[in-house]
Amino acid sequence: MESTSNPSPSFDPDLIHAIYKHVWRKKAAELEKNNGASDVGAGPSRKNVIPSGANANALKLSCELLRQFVVEAVQRAASIAEAEGATTIAPTHLERILPQLLLDF
Structure with a gap:
């Protein structure tokens, strides 16, 4: 829904x-x-x-999966940045979360 x-x-x-x-x-x-x-x-x-x-439904599902992947990546990288006291997400934050994120998806 x-x-x-x-x-x-x-x-x-x-x-x-x-x-x-x-x-x-x-x-x-x-x-x-x-x-x-x-x-x-x-x-x-x-x-x-x-x-x-x-299939149109397959494309919608692919878009939603990609959106969820990006949202999760940003949230995880933001957590790392916050723990380090940074106010912005740097590429190094994404590099640190990427291995586990790929395993989770």
Whole structure:
């Protein structure tokens, strides 16, 4: 259920879709390059086809997951900064929380 009383900023689904498409194209080019060396003259097989679209709900979920990841990273880095007496989050604060954050997600 979405809450309309406190809308929080999120990532644009079109941006996330564009990022996915970029990665898919890059992966397809790598597959074509790797398969092209061994399968000269062979057409593309169905199992090597990279998707070009994404379900709207999957994009919304991806945006929300990315938003939650960023919020959690900022909160953890802010805790470290506060413990050190800093008033701003520095890149070193993010570097310190990143390993555990990646393990948690």
